[in-house]
Amino acid sequence: AQSVTQLGSHVSVSEGALVLLRCNYSSSVPPYLFWYVQYPNQGLQLLLKYTTGATLVKGINGFEAEFKKSETSFHLTKPSAHMSDAAEYFCAVSPNDYKLSFGAGTTVTVRA
Amino acid sequence: GAGVSQSPSNKVTEKGKDVELRCDPISGHTALYWYRQSLGQGLEFLIYFQGNSAPDKSGLPSDRFSAERTGGSVSTLTIQRTQQEDSAVYLCASSYGGPQETQYFGPGTRLLVL
Numbered sequence: 001a002q003s004v005t006q007l008g009s010h011v012s013v014s015e016g017a018l019v020l021l022r023c024n025y026s027s028s029v030p031p032y033l034f035w036y037v038q039y040p041n042q043g044l045q046l047l048l049k050y051t052t053g054a055t056l057v058k059g060i061n062g063f064e065a066e067f068k069k070s071e072t073s074f075h076l077t078k079p080s081a082h083m084s085d086a087a088e089y090f091c092a093v094s095p096n097d098y099k100l101s102f103g104a105g106t107t108v109t110v111r112a
Numbered sequence: 113g114a115g116v117s118q119s120p121s122n123k124v125t126e127k128g129k130d131v132e133l134r135c136d137p138i139s140g141h142t143a144l145y146w147y148r149q150s151l152g153q154g155l156e157f158l159i160y161f162q163g164n165s166a167p168d169k170s171g172l173p174s175d176r177f178s179a180e181r182t183g184g185s186v187s188t189l190t191i192q193r194t195q196q197e198d199s200a201v202y203l204c205a206s207s208y209g210g211p212q213e214t215q216y217f218g219p220g221t222r223l224l225v226l
Binding site for chain 2: 043044045052094099101103
C-alpha cells in the first residue's frame with residue numbers, strides 16, 4: 001500500500017518569498033509522482049510530474065520539484081511567490097497502477 | 113481543445129433520493145476516473161475505466177454507488193438512496209491510460225444531501 005504525507009495543512013508566505021511544500025510518500029516500488037493545484041471551486045490542474053529520468057522536474061508557473069528516492073520525498077518549490085499562487089496544492093503518487101493516491105493537501109496563502 | 117466537463121455543477125438532493133452525475137472526458141482519452149473530495153476524507157479514488165476492460169471498482173464505498181461508461185466516452189456515476197455522508201465534490205478525470213499519464217480533471221459536481 002502507498003500513502004502520501006504532506007507536512008503542514010496551511011502555509012503562509014510573503015509575496016516574493018520562497019514557497020516550499022513538503023511531500024513524503026511510502027511505496028513498495030518506485031512511484032510516479034505528481035503535484036496538482038486546485039483553485040477555489042475548480043478542478044485539479046497538473047503542476048508537474050516525475051516519471052523517469054532527471055530527478056529535478058520543472059513545471060508550470062515557475063514551480064519545480066525534486067525526487068529524492070533515499071528520502072522518499074518530492075518537495076515542491078517556487079523561488080518567488082506571487083499572489084496568484086494562493087491555492088490548495090496536492091501531492092499524489094501512482095505506484096504501478098492507475099489510481100492516484102493523494103496527500104491531504106496544503107493551502108497556500110500569499111501575504112502582500 | 114475542450115477539457116473534461118461535468119454536469120451538473122451543483123446538486124442538492126434529499127436523503128434517500130437517487131442522483132446521477134455525468135462526465136464528458138477529453139476526446140481520445142481511453143481512461144476515465146472518478147474521485148471524491150470531502151472534508152473528512154480528502155481526495156479518494158472511486159472507480160476507473162480503461163477502454164473495454166472491466167472497470168476497477170475497488171474504491172466505491174458501498175453498493176449504493178455504481179458507474180457506467182457508454183461507448184467508451186461519457187460516464188455516469190449513480191448514487192442510490194443518498195445519505196448525508198455522500199455530500200462531497202465528485203471529480204472526474206481522463207487520460208490516455210497508463211500510470212505515468214497525466215490525469216486531466218473536470219471542475220467537479222458539488223453534491224449536498226439534506
